[in-house]
Amino acid sequence: MRSLFLFLTLPLALAANENLSRLTFLDQTVISGTVTHIDPEKGILKMTSPFLKGEAVLKMDELLDIQLNKDADVPESDHHALATVEHHYDNPFEDTIRGSLIGVDDQSVTLHTWYAGKLRLDRFMVKALDIYANSPSLYHGPNGLDGWVSSGRQLKNDWSFKKRALVSKTNNSIAREVEMSERSKFSFRAHWQDDAYFRATFLSTSGKSRHPSSGYSLQVNRTYLNLSRNGQNNLMHQSAPQLREQTNALFEFYIDRRPEGINAIYIDGKKFHEWDGVDDTLMKGKWILFSPQTSNKAIKISDIIVSLWDGRLPIITDAENPDATGLFEGMEGQRIDLANGDSLLGKIMGVNEGATKVKTSLGDVIIPVNRLRSFQLHESEETLKEPRMYKEDVRAWFTEGGFVTLKIARLNDKKIAGYSQVFGDAEFDLTAFSRIEFNIWDNDLNEERDGGGDGDW
Amino acid sequence: MRAPFLLSALACFAFQSAFANDLIILKNGDRFSGTIVGLSSGLVQIQSPHSDQPLSIVSDELENLSFEEVETIEAPAHSHQVNLRNGNVIPGEVTGLDAQNLQFKTWFAGPLSIPRSQIKSVFYGVTPQRLLYQGPDNLEEWDPDEAWEFRDGSLTSNSQSSIAQNLDLPNRFILRFHLSWPNSPSIRIHFCTDAEEGKENHDGYSLYFSSRGATLQRALPPGTDEDKPQIQILGGSSKSTSDFKGRQTTVELRVDRITRRIMLYLDGELQGSFLDPNPAPAGKKVIFESQSSVRGQITLSEIKLHEWDAVTQRLRVEPRQDEESDTLTTDEGDRYSGQILERFESGENSSFKVKSPLLEQIVTIPEKCSAILYFAEGTLPKNSKSSYRLSLASGGEIDLSEIQLTKKSLTGKHPWLGKLTIDRQVVGKISRLNEEKKTVREEAPKADDPRALKSAQQLRLQIEAN
Numbered sequence: 001m002r003s004l005f006l007f008l009t010l011p012l013a014l015a016a017n018e019n020l021s022r023l024t025f026l027d028q029t030v031i032s033g034t035v036t037h038i039d040p041e042k043g044i045l046k047m048t049s050p051f052l053k054g055e056a057v058l059k060m061d062e063l064l065d066i067q068l069n070k071d072a073d074v075p076e077s078d079h080h081a082l083a084t085v086e087h088h089y090d091n092p093f094e095d096t097i098r099g100s101l102i103g104v105d106d107q108s109v110t111l112h113t114w115y116a117g118k119l120r121l122d123r124f125m126v127k128a129l130d131i132y133a134n135s136p137s138l139y140h141g142p143n144g145l146d147g148w149v150s151s152g153r154q155l156k157n158d159w160s161f162k163k164r165a166l167v168s169k170t171n172n173s174i175a176r177e178v179e180m181s182e183r184s185k186f187s188f189r190a191h192w193q194d195d196a197y198f199r200a201t202f203l204s205t206s207g208k209s210r211h212p213s214s215g216y217s218l219q220v221n222r223t224y225l226n227l228s229r230n231g232q233n234n235l236m237h238q239s240a241p242q243l244r245e246q247t248n249a250l251f252e253f254y255i256d257r258r259p260e261g262i263n264a265i266y267i268d269g270k271k272f273h274e275w276d277g278v279d280d281t282l283m284k285g286k287w288i289l290f291s292p293q294t295s296n297k298a299i300k301i302s303d304i305i306v307s308l309w310d311g312r313l314p315i316i317t318d319a320e321n322p323d324a325t326g327l328f329e330g331m332e333g334q335r336i337d338l339a340n341g342d343s344l345l346g347k348i349m350g351v352n353e354g355a356t357k358v359k360t361s362l363g364d365v366i367i368p369v370n371r372l373r374s375f376q377l378h379e380s381e382e383t384l385k386e387p388r389m390y391k392e393d394v395r396a397w398f399t400e401g402g403f404v405t406l407k408i409a410r411l412n413d414k415k416i417a418g419y420s421q422v423f424g425d426a427e428f429d430l431t432a433f434s435r436i437e438f439n440i441w442d443n444d445l446n447e448e449r450d451g452g453g454d455g456d457w
Numbered sequence: 458m459r460a461p462f463l464l465s466a467l468a469c470f471a472f473q474s475a476f477a478n479d480l481i482i483l484k485n486g487d488r489f490s491g492t493i494v495g496l497s498s499g500l501v502q503i504q505s506p507h508s509d510q511p512l513s514i515v516s517d518e519l520e521n522l523s524f525e526e527v528e529t530i531e532a533p534a535h536s537h538q539v540n541l542r543n544g545n546v547i548p549g550e551v552t553g554l555d556a557q558n559l560q561f562k563t564w565f566a567g568p569l570s571i572p573r574s575q576i577k578s579v580f581y582g583v584t585p586q587r588l589l590y591q592g593p594d595n596l597e598e599w600d601p602d603e604a605w606e607f608r609d610g611s612l613t614s615n616s617q618s619s620i621a622q623n624l625d626l627p628n629r630f631i632l633r634f635h636l637s638w639p640n641s642p643s644i645r646i647h648f649c650t651d652a653e654e655g656k657e658n659h660d661g662y663s664l665y666f667s668s669r670g671a672t673l674q675r676a677l678p679p680g681t682d683e684d685k686p687q688i689q690i691l692g693g694s695s696k697s698t699s700d701f702k703g704r705q706t707t708v709e710l711r712v713d714r715i716t717r718r719i720m721l722y723l724d725g726e727l728q729g730s731f732l733d734p735n736p737a738p739a740g741k742k743v744i745f746e747s748q749s750s751v752r753g754q755i756t757l758s759e760i761k762l763h764e765w766d767a768v769t770q771r772l773r774v775e776p777r778q779d780e781e782s783d784t785l786t787t788d789e790g791d792r793y794s795g796q797i798l799e800r801f802e803s804g805e806n807s808s809f810k811v812k813s814p815l816l817e818q819i820v821t822i823p824e825k826c827s828a829i830l831y832f833a834e835g836t837l838p839k840n841s842k843s844s845y846r847l848s849l850a851s852g853g854e855i856d857l858s859e860i861q862l863t864k865k866s867l868t869g870k871h872p873w874l875g876k877l878t879i880d881r882q883v884v885g886k887i888s889r890l891n892e893e894k895k896t897v898r899e900e901a902p903k904a905d906d907p908r909a910l911k912s913a914q915q916l917r918l919q920i921e922a923n
Contacts, residue, residue, distance in 0.1 A: 029489055154637075
């Protein structure tokens with residue numbers, strides 16, 4: 001009767017499998033289930049699974065990550081503050097913590113977050129604070145080959161994942177679906193070995209074609225760039241001679257799909273071309289796609305970000321504007337950049353109900369937080385402190401992009417709690433995260449997590 | 458009380474040795490590696506390196522279980538093989554035959570009594586093809602200079618370069634590998650050579666595979682120091698790359714250096730059997746030489762080297778002529794159709810009695826001269842469902858349901874043969890049967906032996922003439 005009972009109850013158990021987490025270990029053991037308890041000191045976790053009888057007790061020393069599969073209910077906000085945390089020791093990755101800015105003083109930056117309540121960040125560990133009118137990211141990767149497809153028969157024959165980048169093996173394309181809103185920013189860094197020969201496509205209706213005829217396609221042929229829309233080569237034919245001297249470049253597209261929208265492509269932070277008068281509101285494509293144009297030399301794609309955009313193109317920086325050079329040189333106070341491109345020098349005295357009080361030489365001014373773009377937190381980088389690394393540190397990836405590092409203390413099916421020198425003890429709503437990486441300072445596991453293999457290519 | 462006993466027994470077994478590389482894959486894609494320690498009461502127990510206690514997996518969720526390949530099974534090698542009408546293949550020894558049943562002895566499942574109506578054929582002279590090499594497992598074994606790339610069990614070329622390994626090739630062997638290419642293949646596979654790299658193969662064979670087809674060549678050493686090495690074309694295949702779906706193929710070379718004959722298969726299809734007019738080369742190495750300078754043009758995987766019992770292959774390709782009657786084929790290629798009446802023993806020898814409609818007398822054929830028995834089609838039992846297919850480590854497949862696995866044995870219910878208890882050592886893989894697999898498979902191998910062209914009518918005339 002025992003096995004009969006088991007089989008009768010199984011369909012009921014399997015009905016609720018859609019929200020299961022997925023644990024992946026170094027030896028590619030993969031287990032779906034729900035983590036019910038974690039004991040970082042003993043290095044064990046407990047989980048239940050509809051595929052396992054009873055509670056499983058698992059050792060965490062070879063646990064790569066837990067993929068979470070939970071829907072987040074992100075509340076509306078009039079602005080999004082993104083605090084970038086100084087990196088850990090020699091690790092190049094930087095935590096980013098997002099929320100609403102509710103306070104700034106000499107010691108701290110305070111954010112209100114929907115997923116962890118109020119987080120008071122150590123100001124000396126916050127490298128930068130940027131304010132966005134809209135949520136700053138829809139996709140941030142790559143984090144592996146999952147979710148990507150190839151125009152060839154087998155993705156793994158055509159592309160590999162190495163050191164947080166997609167690396168081509170053949171000239172078959174790689175693509176994934178990312179829905180882009182009415183106003184979006186799509187950016188990526190392309191790396192090449194000798195000459196740049198590749199095509200980047202977005203808003204395409206097909207992820208399986210090497211030369212999709214829908215959406216926007218940027219064709220890079222060494223130093224010559226051609227931008228087409230729905231297969232018509234009429235948007236841009238332009239030379240970028242600097243690419244000849246480079247082996248990588250950051251490409252950023254600012255797309256406003258409305259007929260009155262202004263669109264632009266930036267290369268390495270500088271505006272390369274701007275266009276308008278295009279109605280893309282009826283474009284249905286969701287695919288972003290990268291196609292090597294030759295199989296002789298590999299290309300590498302990293303730092304892919306698709307984010308919402310407020311429709312305002314980046315302001316011209318001082319470096320690009322000779323007239324502004326040394327504008328605040330020798331003057332005391334924090335530099336504060338506003339969303340409209342204005343800058344002023346002063347000291348932020350406090351933030352209250354969405355309003356920033358700034359003390360300037362001309363008197364106090366009140367600036368709504370959502371009209372800020374960024375402000376200087378440190379007079380020099382020397383005052384920045386690195387957060388301490390702990391053996392029990394995990395890297396929790398936000399569903400909205402970016403990640404936070406914390407020394408894990410507790411984890412169950414609803415919450416993750418831990419400590420960081422940046423914000424102290426905190427408890428996070430698990431729905432804020434898509435993935436939690438474990439053993440993040442273990443080189444062997446990182447090699448596997450980052451795609452493994454020797455060399456960069 | 459049963460569960461505690463079971464678990465403690467399993468735990469004892471589990472800790473006898475380090476973790477094996479057994480693998481369980483579930484229908485949802487979950488994977489568990491470790492040592493499978495039991496399957497019973499709807500649960501599979503696996504000792505995972507990530508848990509101190511065995512994990513109990515709901516067996517209804519299984520897609521397949523594979524057991525780490527056992528290098529040597531201390532067990533007798535059966536030379537006979539029963540092919541059931543449901544596609545199952547069981548190695549063993551024929552011990553008896555009467556009007557109703559075949560008596561068949563196996564070392565792993567004991568004696569079996571199988572109704573003739575359930576048997577499609579019995580092969581004689583079958584010996585397990587010993588696996589000599591399976592890989593690739595890493596780059597170093599093939600390519601210490603790292604001119605190729607190893608990833609996910611595949612070797613990929615990065616340039617015009619060779620990778621080589623001394624596989625100690627025996628006189629008769631089967632070399633099989635999977636080859637894929639994104640655009641245009643250009644690779645030369647050297648074998649039976651002692652050269653360090655492909656271009657130095659001056660005494661051996663090579664198969665040149667390109668977009669135009671495959672060419673088998675013999676490299677001959679120069680007669681004198683001043684002579685150049687000679688290349689003789691032995692044969693090949695005109696299949697072009699457009700004939701291969703998905704830009705990939707499985708290449709199989711069956712090499713018999715005793716008879717100097719090489720058979721080439723592409724995707725299991727015989728392309729030709731080629732004779733080397735020269736004395737066979739004695740080299741022991743296999744070299745894969747990419748002739749494309751384009752990165753990633755050649756990918757090799759699933760390389761397997763087996764010893765080859767050449768007789769087995771010949772017998773298996775004998776086509777059947779008549780499914781209405783029994784047929785006995787001898788190892789000389791003679792064929793007797795009619796009714797195989799019985800097997801009887803006389804002293805140390807055994808024989809079959811065959812009644813042919815064309816002959817008045819009953820023919821007695823020594824069993825040692827028998828190659829294949831075909832049985833007339835009869836009524837099959839009502840097919841009960843099997844959930845899993847058991848692949849035997851020594852070759853063969855058996856469909857089972859209600860599987861229970863313990864330290865020493867696996868028990869399950871065969872749809873026709875009933876409950877079977879099978880030695881654990883022979884269990885290679887257990888796969889969930891989908892509807893496609895459950896259909897009866899046809900063996901129908903292709904005829905590549907000239908003697909197979911003899912028709913039953915020719916044989917009858919031959920017998921009459923005698």
